[in-house]
Amino acid sequence: MSGRKIGEVILDLQNISLRFGGVKALTNISFDVREHEVRAIIGPNGAGKSSMLNVINGVYHPQEGRINFRGEERRKMEPHMAAMQGIARTFQNIALFKGMTVLDNVMTGRITKMKANFLEQAIRIGRAGREEVEHRKKVEEVIDFLEIQHIRKTPVGRLPYGLQKRVELARALAAEPSMLLLDEPMAGMNVEEKQDMCRFILDVNDQFGTTIVLIEHDMGVVMDISDRVVVLDYGKKIGDGTPDEVRNNQEVIAAYLGVAH
Amino acid sequence: MFYREAGQFKTTYLADQQIFPITQDRIGVLLILAVAFVAVPMLFNEYWIKAILIPFLIFSLAALGLNILTGYAGQLSLGSAAFMAVGAFASYNFMLRVDGMPILIAFVCGGLSAAVVGIAFGLPSLRIKGFYLAVATLAAQFFIVWALTKFGWFSNYSSSGVITAQEMQIFGYKFVTAESKYLLVLSIVVLLALAAKNMVRSSIGRAWMAVRDMDVAAEVIGIRIMHTKLLAFAVSSFYCGVAGALYAYAYIGTVEPEGFNLDLSFKILFMIIIGGVGSIVGAFLGAAFIVLLPIALDVMVQEWLHGIFPPSISSNLQLVVFGGLIIFFLIVEPHGLARLWQIGKQKLRLWPFPH
Numbered sequence: 103m104s105g106r107k108i109g110e111v112i113l114d115l116q117n118i119s120l121r122f123g124g125v126k127a128l129t130n131i132s133f134d135v136r137e138h139e140v141r142a143i144i145g146p147n148g149a150g151k152s153s154m155l156n157v158i159n160g161v162y163h164p165q166e167g168r169i170n171f172r173g174e175e176r177r178k179m180e181p182h183m184a185a186m187q188g189i190a191r192t193f194q195n196i197a198l199f200k201g202m203t204v205l206d207n208v209m210t211g212r213i214t215k216m217k218a219n220f221l222e223q224a225i226r227i228g229r230a231g232r233e234e235v236e237h238r239k240k241v242e243e244v245i246d247f248l249e250i251q252h253i254r255k256t257p258v259g260r261l262p263y264g265l266q267k268r269v270e271l272a273r274a275l276a277a278e279p280s281m282l283l284l285d286e287p288m289a290g291m292n293v294e295e296k297q298d299m300c301r302f303i304l305d306v307n308d309q310f311g312t313t314i315v316l317i318e319h320d321m322g323v324v325m326d327i328s329d330r331v332v333v334l335d336y337g338k339k340i341g342d343g344t345p346d347e348v349r350n351n352q353e354v355i356a357a358y359l360g361v362a363h
Numbered sequence: 364m365f366y367r368e369a370g371q372f373k374t375t376y377l378a379d380q381q382i383f384p385i386t387q388d389r390i391g392v393l394l395i396l397a398v399a400f401v402a403v404p405m406l407f408n409e410y411w412i413k414a415i416l417i418p419f420l421i422f423s424l425a426a427l428g429l430n431i432l433t434g435y436a437g438q439l440s441l442g443s444a445a446f447m448a449v450g451a452f453a454s455y456n457f458m459l460r461v462d463g464m465p466i467l468i469a470f471v472c473g474g475l476s477a478a479v480v481g482i483a484f485g486l487p488s489l490r491i492k493g494f495y496l497a498v499a500t501l502a503a504q505f506f507i508v509w510a511l512t513k514f515g516w517f518s519n520y521s522s523s524g525v526i527t528a529q530e531m532q533i534f535g536y537k538f539v540t541a542e543s544k545y546l547l548v549l550s551i552v553v554l555l556a557l558a559a560k561n562m563v564r565s566s567i568g569r570a571w572m573a574v575r576d577m578d579v580a581a582e583v584i585g586i587r588i589m590h591t592k593l594l595a596f597a598v599s600s601f602y603c604g605v606a607g608a609l610y611a612y613a614y615i616g617t618v619e620p621e622g623f624n625l626d627l628s629f630k631i632l633f634m635i636i637i638g639g640v641g642s643i644v645g646a647f648l649g650a651a652f653i654v655l656l657p658i659a660l661d662v663m664v665q666e667w668l669h670g671i672f673p674p675s676i677s678s679n680l681q682l683v684v685f686g687g688l689i690i691f692f693l694i695v696e697p698h699g700l701a702r703l704w705q706i707g708k709q710k711l712r713l714w715p716f717p718h
């Protein structure tokens with residue numbers, strides 16, 4: 103890791119419980135995320151990892167628990183509010199806008215920053231045209247950063263899986279988030295694609311100081327790039343600490359690493 | 364003349380974001396406008412203008428409205444005709460009840476009334492999708508036509524809800540001739556089409572498409588789903604409402620609520636399926652197709668098949684051909700004529716070299 107400095111706790115989750123009818127997806131989970139760190143969430147299938155991300159950005163509302171983001175106690179919050187506060191994410195199953203080009207997908211990522219009103223857009227006067235140009239510049243930077251210039255005008259539905267994942271990251275980055283939630287960004291990729299993705303994630307963290315919360319199944323990757331790891335199993339937290347601490351935690355080995363290796 | 368992008372490098376984002384980025388497209392659009400505004404009124408006789416071109420333009424506008432809602436925002440609607448009815452009846456009442464109401468303002472008010480009604484009937488879209496939403500808009504279709512018939516106030520207590528459009532007049536100029544009405548309709552349709560094109564290439568259009576393609580992701584990005592969907596209903600209904608007002612004022616003159624029945628809603632839906640879902644050009648192509656097809660079939664039956672089939676068969680033949688085409692487009696080319704048009708352009712771009 104380079105010179106970036108890990109800061110204060112910016113996201114603090116206390117005793118989170120989430121149920122779907124009788125299914126307990128999360129039970130009494132507490133953990134925190136520090137500014138600028140790469141925080142990994144690991145665990146076997148169905149452990150509640152995706153649910154955890156969904157709680158963080160307001161897609162799911164936990165029945166119990168408290169969430170504190172940047173010093174503010176959060177009440178019930180809708181996902182678009184999380185976006186406004188600078189939380190962006192990618193999905194486990196690619197959730198791109200299939201009918202739109204790469205460029206439009208990434209432009210959509212900047213929607214919270216565009217201020218022109220409806221009439222200005224319809225007539226293309228005032229801010230509307232200016233904004234399109236300004237934001238296009240920023241979007242092109244992201245496109246350059248992720249090396250997807252060549253597919254800029256391709257409808258995303260036609261792209262191979264690995265590139266779609268990258269476009270999804272681009273869309274999230276276009277929002278210039280302060281916190282980025284990544285749900286298995288490397289799933290289904292070959293070794294080379296994984297390496298690229300790792301490099302991009304570390305670069306984002308490094309260059310923009312973006313805090314990253316990452317779900318990943320590949321233990322090698324997790325151990326390599328994360329600062330701290332939280333381990334879930336059957337909706338419960340069974341481990342939390344640096345990669346080394348987690349690796350040597352008996353409960354974790356039994357529940358997870360033992361099965362995976 | 365070659366249709367090429369070659370040599371037209373975009374050196375600024377502004378150039379790349381023009382409304383028609385390819386020079387030939389720009390020329391093409393200007394040419395079409397010139398023909399529509401100058402040549403058509405000189406070349407076509409009154410029958411063509413009155414019975415074919417004016418309804419073509421009006422239906423294009425309605426189809427454009429539906430395409431914003433269904434094609435761009437992904438919300439299926441079977442109530443387009445009802446929103447046209449709201450536009451027609453509201454414009455009529457504004458003209459009737461407000462002294463010195465300018466006709467264009469009455470059209471805008473008609474459109475806005477339709478937008479308000481559209482928002483009300485769009486509320487179920489916040490909870491339900493697809494087929495179920497279509498059923499909810501079907502309810503709008505029946506309810507609106509029923510209400511306009513049932514409550515005499517809307518038609519100023521005329522028998523069976525019929526209204527007769529007042530004379531159109533702008534700054535003392537009376538729109539009586541077919542040409543003048545055509546030019547008025549054309550101007551309105553062109554302006555609204557340009558506005559639609561601007562919307563769909565701005566952030567509001569991207570928000571519509573995002574909600575259409577993946578609503579959870581859209582919300583997570585920061586799009587307010589409710590606001591976005593209801594805006595689509597409002598804009599769509601506004602377009603249908605203005606189309607309805609023009610239908611009454613510039614096309615048939617005397618309308619009753621029943622004239623805006625489910626059949627008409629389906630016709631508009633067919634226009635966007637055939638023309639191209641999610642395409643501005645598609646709305647025009649689809650409307651042209653559906654307005655012209657019955658005429659072409661009539662001619663065919665009378666000229667070529669005369670004696671083989673009785674003339675009464677032509678209307679049934681229409682249904683058969685419609686049905687066949689809808690199935691064809693749904694299965695083979697879901698993007699409709701607009702897509703075929705694009706493929707044609709793509710080929711032209713490479714012509715005369717096959718690859």
Ligand SMILES: Nc1ncnc2c1ncn2[C@@H]1O[C@H](COP(=O)(O)OP(=O)(O)OP(=O)(O)O)[C@@H](O)[C@H]1O
Binds near residue numbers: 151194
């Ligand atoms: N929307 C939902 N409705 C009902 N049950 C749900 C929902 N979302 C998640 N669950 C349940 O919650 C539990 C945790 O699911 P989650 O998707 O969070 O696991 P995960 O750790 O991400 O698993 P995977 O590694 O397979 O992605 C599972 O039992 C799942 O079936």
Ligand SMILES: [Mg+2]
Binds near residue numbers: 151152153194285
């Ligand atoms: Mg998951």
